[in-house]
Each structure stands twice: as C-alpha cells, then as structure tokens.
Amino acid sequence: MRRLLRTRTFRALVLLTTVAFAGVGGWYARGWATDAGYGKITRDFRVVYLDRPEAGRMPSVSGLTEADARQAVLDAGGDPAKITSASKPRAGTTGLVVTQDPAPGAVLKGHAVRLELSTTAQMPALKGDGLDDARKALAALGADVTTEYVYDAAATERTVTASEPPAGATMSGAVKLTVAEPPASIYLSALTPDGSPSNCEVEEDDDTDVHRVTCDAASDSKSTIIWSFPGAIANVEAQMSATGGALRCTLAADGKTLGSFSPGASAEPLRVALPGVTGLALTCNGDAGTVTLDKIRISGAASVIDQLEVGG
DSSP: OHHHHHHHHHHHHHHHHHHHHHHHHHHHHHHHHHHHTSEEEOTTSOEEEOSOOOTTBOOOOTTOBHHHHHHHHHHTTOOGGGEEEEEEEOSSSSSBEEEEESOTTOBOTTOOEEEEEEEOOBOOOOTTSBHHHHHHHHHTTTOEEEEEEEOOTTSOTTBEEEEESOTTSBOOSEEEEEEEOOOEEEEGGGBOOSSOOBSEEEEEETTTTEEEEEEEOOTTSOEEEEEEEEEEEEEEEEEEEEESSOOEEEEEETTEEEEEEOOOSSOEEEEEEEEEEEEEEEEEEOSSOEEEEEEEEEEEOHHHHTTSOBOO
C-alpha cells in the first residue's frame, strides 16, 4: 500500500514538474520570439516564424532609420564596407529609407548595398498640369494626394488650378489638388425667362430635339427676352438664322453689350465667353423677319447649372 502511494505521488510530481517547465519554457520562448521580431507563440507553444531575416539575403529595410537599416543588413551577412547611402526628396518624415538596392530577398554576398534616405521635399509647381501628370509627380515624392473638383472658366478641364501646400512649400505628406471640373450645361430654352418675353417665344421639346428661341420683328417695339441666373455662367453658344427680312440682334450680359449679330438665311454659329455673368438678354430690331436661335446652350459650374429654374 505504501509503495503504491509513493508511485502515485511520484507520478503526480513528475506531471506537475513537466507542466511547470512547459509553461516557463513557453513564456521565455514567447518573449524571445516577440522581442526579436521573428515569430509568435501558438497555443501549443510552437514558434511560428514571421519576418526573421534569412542569412545571406537582403532584408526589407524600407521605413527604417539609416542606423537600423545598416544593422539589419549586417545581421543578414552584408559587408559594412559595401553599404552606401544617399538622400532623396520625399514628403513626410525625413531620415528614413525610401528605396533600397538590392531588393529584399536578393543574395548579399559580393554585392554592394545602396540605401536612399528621405530628405525634405518641396511642393512642385503643378498649376496648369494635367491631373494624371500631377499625380505621377507627387507619387514620385511619396505624397498622399486628394483632389477637389471646382469649375474654372479660364482653365482647361482636368488641369490643376491650385494646390495645398502651395508650390515651393515643404511637403508634410498630404497634398490637396484643386482641379478644373468639366462644365455643366443646359439649353437656355429649357429655362424660365424673366417676366413676359416681348415678341419672342421659347420652344422646348426633348422628344423631338427642339430647343429654340424665336423673336419676330415688330415695328412699334423691340423683340426682347431676358434670363437671370443664381450664379455665374461661363459660355453661351447657339446656331442663329433669320428668315423673311433682316433683323439686327444684340446680346447683352448683366447690362453690358457683348455683341451684335445680323444672321443670314443660313445658320451661323454663335459662341460667346461669359465669365462671371448672372444675367442674359437678347434684343432684336427690324421691321420684318424672324430670328431663330437654335439649340442655344449655356455652360458653367455644375453647382450653378443645377440651381437654374426649368420652365414647365
């Protein structure tokens, strides 16, 4: 009976000792693997290697300081005499490795190692450049780019009109580009004119593609039609023609005459730039005839065009 008790006690002590050593050993193994950055411990105390550098192979040192990068290369078996560094303008934090040669995983033995370290970058002048070209230039500097589209009548669509930070300023990392958005447009005949047009009428039918403003001659009065806009428009274009006589028409914007037109029997193109205009008036004089403006269209910022009141 005593012998059986001793045997059971001995086995219990052995089991407890084994569990204790396994726990302590697993704890130290966990600490070693984690501190070294090489692996993690699973539930059954196995070490799973993650990023342990392979001897004789170039490690990935992107984002490290020069000192840490050099040490990583030495730890992998690199020759300290063959490690060189240079500066490269880069948005954001300075003094970090941004490019390396050779690439991660390449054989180190007998090869030189070149590290390029980030230095202060200045914002390039991008105004007037196309958006794609501007993005490429900023990507080469490591910038995080966001864009805002704003209509600019004087700029070509999808070109840069401004940047934050401005040209010549130090780049912290994030860059915001203001880009010229394409103009929005609408047929003028679709809009409600001011008051009651005098001797002019509007025809608008999407189904038959009719978008027309017609003014008839009146010996006792002018033929006039006026539109007002809640914001600035940029351009007006149309095809003008006359029948049955000769009328002379004047196009005015915000009370200022933009030009006078005497359309002939055949359609003539009309295109006038109207930067910042908030009102448009067409006035025709003559004793006989009819003037037609076909598919007269105005264009400008989408935020303005969307506010225009469409006639019923």
